[in-house]
Amino acid sequence: RRVRRAKIARQKVQVFKSSLDTRYDEAKVVSHSGAKVEAISVDHPEEIIAKIDDDTQVVAIDEAQFFSEKIVDVIEFLADRGIRVIVAGLDLDFRGEPFGPMPALLARAEKVDKLTAICMVCGEEATRTQRIIDGKPASYYDPVVMIGAQEKYEARCRRHHIVPDKPNIIQRERK
Structure with missing residues (x-):
């Protein structure tokens, strides 16, 4: 929803996802409801920085739980440079325990919507x-x-x- 709103506001948005997420499409983020958004698939969080266009205003990262803890540093780097960062991910794994970098991301987030x-x-x-x-x-x-x-x-x-x-x-x- 936030990505769609940023695009409606004519902001330059780039969407990234973990290469581990191949459920529906390797070049798109696909919601369970079937909504699709073009995305850049990356193996490592640091690749996000290298692939951002100079005029990008908003970076969205889906399935953040699949990234290493380095994703925290990447997001901080982007936010410190004035890029709005939208992150989606599961806070708990299937065992009901904190999932990957999500606790650190939640602690640093300026706004959290737990769906x-x-x-x-x-x-x-x-x-x-x-x-x-x-x-x-x-x-x-x-x-x-x-x-x-x-x-x-x-x-x-x-x-x-x-x-x-x-x-x-x-x-x-x-x-």
Whole structure:
């Protein structure tokens, strides 16, 4: 939405995404609703700086959770030079734990809009992402990064978010 508004305001916008995000299109950011925006796919955050045009006023970065912690420095660099930076990403991984650089980005953000979805089980507000493998919730010990779309992930509320094998706080303190 913010990218669309910036374009309507005739601001020069460049959109970037992680090369790990190949769900729908390698050259576009595609929302679950099907909306498409041209994007530049990059492997490493530093590539964003090299690929920005001189007249760019707004940089949007999608799926920021897939980037290394270097994305924080890149975004700070751009913002310090007067470029408006819009970042989208999941704050929690499928285990319900902070995801990649997102905590650091959230802490530095001047404005945060935490969006929610609808729980696929009960219809309540969903703040979690449930990974499904072969029709069952994924184990806590599965790899954190595993790119997928609706067939592998579902929105869930806290009550219906299930993570088999997740150690509880008492188990963690014993180790």
